[in-house]
Amino acid sequence: MLTNFTSIALTIVGALAWGLLLGGISRSVTARVHGRIGPRVTQNFIDIWKLFRKTSSIHHGGMFWMAPMFRITGAICVLLMVPLVIGQNITCNMSFAGDVFLLIYIMFFGCLGMALGAGNSGHPYAVIAVSRGLAQMSAYELSFSIAVVAIAVGLHTFRVEGIVAAQQAGITSWNIFRFPFASAGMLIAFLPMQMAYPFGIVLAPQEIPIGPPTEYSSRMLSFMFSGRALFGVAKLLLFVGLLFGGASSWLSLLVKTFLLYMYPVVVSSVFPRFRTEQSIRFLWFVPTTLALVDLVRVML
């Protein structure tokens, strides 16, 4: 049994490294889809170190500096509450009764922080992107929350560990088979969460180049990229726990998170982008209806 501090540090460093590596792999996969060679898989590590060592002389107010910290804090909170591998003591797990509700809220904490920071930067592209992002977030958050509640009510537990434990009787006990509609709704909501196309209206390089982080540079951008990588892994772990039976070994954890990560990457490579109103209309209607079907089924 490791000390709390060591296990927390291990969890964060491991998740960061895995998140950055997955990001590098996704860049390579996207490049292959384009018929290019693409960057090396370690490119994200190189980018982050370079950004960290650049000078920074830009100041746009306190919230501007706080936003990347909000993002990293939100990511770490989610990460520490989601079980990684069942029955191991190396990494940290602060799961408690009712943590599903806290996770639903805290997953969007980083996005709200980013919205405040980007708004403080005063750049028009950042402000447009933030308004788009918040509108889209309210759309997919609804379907995500309904789906999670449907699963939690169906399994009579509001603890992520409990949800994972209820799926240990073989593949057919995974929630993706027991709650197919709610799972479909969650997996559709997963695309905008990962800013994947066709829902990539926040960064939208052709219209509002890179959106919220327009004014961010150097260390702040480095923290932001790190936060994104951490948050990506935290979301993957949560989805693996909620839908795919958690992980019984480190290998199954890596395989499951890798395959789940590739799903938005591949979808993103072949789809064009929705306009804002198309994206929001789709998210309000399709995944929400799917999630509601399972919720009603469970309640009946």
Added chain:
Amino acid sequence: MYCNQRPEKPGNKKEFLKKITNMARANSLWVTAYGTGCGAIELRPLYTSRFDMERFGIAMRPTPRQADVLIISGYLATKTLKRVIRVYEQIQDPKYIIALGSCTINGGMYFDSYNTLNVLDKYLPVDVYVMGCMPRPEAVIDGFSLLMQKIKDGRAQGWKHYKENLDYYRENQKKIITDWDLPDYNW
């Protein structure tokens, strides 16, 4: 939003893990998406599958805040100089300039034009010149390789030179920009 404060002279401070940092800088060059002249048309093929500059870690950034490299792509008109100065000074250190084409070296075919700068190095510190009219994408990649080697060796110090000799550069810039309304330094 910009402040009026002049930059501090960088000096020769000891840098933590300098070699590794220089390797990272050389292998992660982010270019400001800003074309000053006709040479910008030769940069487009670099993104495509034929040349694929991303395999060297080179990427385009839409904002100078996040960029490392500014490419002066061909002739630089006197009107454009003011904008280029603003963009260059907003890039965070360390930063590099690649000058494309004969026009940036000696004016090229515009050597006697009333509105084109002849020697770019008088106005901004150039790290690498790529000659030709226009240089093909292969030549641009070669220029990038040269810049990467210079960064690895710690020889791409144009940004330091610019800050240390800001008065010299400002004097030359103000000779061209007669309606100077910029702050002392564009942060």
